[in-house]
Amino acid sequence: MDLLIAAAGDRLTTYEKRLAELVGIDSGSGQVDGLRAAADLVQTWCLAAGLAVERTPVVDPTGTPLGDVLTARRRGRGTRRILLAGHLDTVFPPGTAAARPFRVRDGRAYGPGVSDDKGGVLAGLAAIEVLTGLGLAEYGELILVCTPDEEIGSPGSRALLRGLGSQVDFALCLECARDNGDLVSARKGVAELEVTLHGRAAHAGIEPERGANALLAAARLTVALDALNGRWAGVTVNVGHLRAGDRPNVIADRARMLVDLRAWRTGEYEAALAEIRRLAAAPIVAGVRAELVVHAPTPPWEPNPTSRWLTELAAKVGAALGIPLSHTATGGGADANLLAEAGAAVLDGLGPVGGADHSPSEWLDLDTVVPRTALLAGLIDQASRAGGPF
Incomplete structure (x- = not known):
């Protein structure tokens, strides 16, 4: 666990640089050029980390383009398939990134999408890099998916998400932790x-x-x-x-x-x-x-025995890292609902701690990036190894 913390700490400067670049791109739902530019950045970083990347253009029910789903994969030496799910779209109109640029004050980062969900996406990539750097590859396959339309209910991405949800053992969702640090274990x-x-x-x-x-x-x-x-x-x-x-x-x-x-x-x-x-x-x-x-x-995401086991495993990993963890149900829907509907065991809120989503005051606590990245990496590793309810 000390190695996870140290490796995550080594990624912090890179994480903050990437976050500034990603938040600096307007990528509201439907802003296709900005969403593709954001996906281009993430694709570059994924390729540098040794992941295979696929881009899938998606449209809404009327045929209007929504952007690309980015799917990045890395094979391991185990059997379990683990999905990391995040999104690149925000709720903000064009021009917000220039009007309210990325900034850091008193240990918090601010900017459009800094918490929801660009900070979470980058934590997922950082966790993969941590595991790779430490030679921890007990999973069968790691899949990072970044969608362009979560904020409008994933009308273009939902078929792809349901397909992935039916193929993986676990879906770890990268929405940031609640502002009190809680993970999310159910959604309306x-x-x-x-x-x-x-x-x-x-x-x-x-x-x-x-x-x-x-x-x-x-x-x-x-x-x-x-x-x-x-x-x-x-x-x-x-x-x-x-x-x-x-x-x-x-x-x-x-x-x-x-x-x-x-x-x-x-x-x-x-x-x-x-x-x-x-x-x-x-x-x-x-x-x-x-x-x-x-x-x-x-539909609602209702916990099943496997997702409860996953929540308990996260608490054990957190305890080993010195991170006390609790979890909550929330009234907001997300892609976690679609993944759970497809049959995956799901846990959400695995990004760093953030808050004030969908508002000009949206923030991300940079002091939580290292421990939460280590938590995510440790959870991936332990879920790949542990006996579990299988």
Whole structure:
């Protein structure tokens, strides 16, 4: 374990230099040029580390390019296949990297994507380099995957991720640890629902009876959806966007709603989704028809015995390194959900400690880079060797 810490420490200067370069590229979801430039950097570093690299362009359901999935592989001398999963896209618009450039203050790094998830991706690569440098190759194959569309639900990458999840023994996800250091051992399922209500326009003063008010239907559906909160433990339904009508003297002929559904358990997730479909299909206002589309449905990640064993193994490795570890469930969905759905044993939050994701204050604690890289490398090594629930 001392060797892991020392080897990770030797990588720290390189890690910080790479982080500054990667954060300096605008790579918001859909910014294809920036995402490919970020993938180019990671590819260069992976090739230098002796990994074989493959690039797979992906598109959304409409055929719009989203960027490339980068998959880097290294063979070992063992049998177990271990996936390290991270993403290169951020939530920030073009120009953010110049307006809010990478900087370090009081031991923390700041910049767009520094924690979510560029710092995590680089920790994954550093852990591979640590293992290679120490000659620790008890795994069968290490696979590092970096996607360009996680922040929008991985519409282009999900088939590839599910394929990898079905092929590996473990999936170690590189989202950064919670701001208190917790690993992530479960995530809520998420679905974004778009409801379009089609009504009929009419003059509100002269002949309102000829109209069918889509705005009224949207208001009533909003109330009905809000009433689902509390029906199932841990299920939340939020109407986060509603737009309808243009003028007060016209019966609105169209309304659009965006709805967020989250649930801890698969059965409750599916039941709530079915109820939302039923409510949308029911007559709400005479003459108004609802059209519902579910975007990037992501089922809950519920721990199984193998993922619990993996969480316990991480705690043992942490204890040997002098890093006390705890874990938590979180309401945010991620690629971990898709990998778990495919059958992999999953553990998340294995990047360095960070926080304030999706905000101008996003930060990464540089003092945690060395111990968390050593933890990740040690976990890979021990998961490759340990008996486990197999």
